Amino acid sequence: MISDRKRRRAARRIKPGDGRPLKRFRWWQPLSRTLFHLELTGAAGERETWSVDVRLWGDSDGEVRAQLYRNGEHHAGSKLPAVFPVPGGSIEVVASNYGLRRCHFVGDDGSVRQLTPDPTSAEGRRARLERTRPGLSRTIGVVSVAILVVALVLGVPQIVEEISRIPPVAENLGTFTSPIQLPGWLNITLVVAALVASTERAMRLRYHWLLDGGLFDGEG
Incomplete structure (x- = not known):
């Protein structure tokens, strides 16, 4: 897990989203993009889908960032490592030299679970191999x-x-x-x-x- 000191620093890096729609994963992006999803219950009891999109080769300015989407709309963005507050906890995103090493939901109760990779991504295909x-x-x-x-x-x-x-x-x-x-x-x-x-x-x-x-x- 990310330390408290790094979490505080990560919180200052969060930028508000602009509401743009989440682009679907393309077949040519398995080595340049990761996409993970998480189902949560919102404040009003409604089901929400939170998605983390990371372009591993960097955005248009070359900086690697995590982009957070809520129900398919851009909610926030941050340089890595990133810690995004979400209902019931936070989503931690950390990169390695070869992809992501962490994309987990950390609950307010201390529970930890990995987000689910998009089935069309390289991570999703690898997870399917693990299941089948x-x-x-x-x-x-x-x-x-x-x-x-x-x-x-x-x-x-x-x-x-x-x-x-x-x-x-x-x-x-x-x-x-x-x-x-x-x-x-x-x-x-x-x-x-x-x-x-x-x-x-x-x-x-x-x-x-x-x-x-x-x-x-x-x-x-």
Whole structure:
């Protein structure tokens, strides 16, 4: 969950909506857009559909924002991480390097649940695979973790070696020689495989700071 300090900062970033309609998800948008929905009961007892739309490659100005819609009309927008007040709690939206790592409703009673991905989105298709082919889904998940562990074990020593060769680092700390030396084509293959694995995990809103890039973002 987002800390209280970050929630206060996120609250100041919220901008009011302009009422524009929510655009439906297009077939060419699975890697550039995420769309999640949440059914809630409004103050008057009516059912409301809240939707979170994030353009992963940024809006027209290049900034990645979460846009919140109520019953298909634009209600609010915010830079990420975002915390939107809604009836009975709030919606927290946090991005990773490969998609979203959090899009959850946090109730005033402390309950937490993930929003439902739009069925036409990449996240929705991945969720459908999990429902219809749970065995295959688990296998894909295990393979994704295995790829990231292998990439971490083989890649980090080589990265440390390259960093140690930077003159100021070498002068003060000395150089490090990685015990693992891979050919260029294999390093490229590992990078591509790791990108695919982390993207697959992001489709399920799975995130670990060590496996999914947080190590190099200063997270932990």
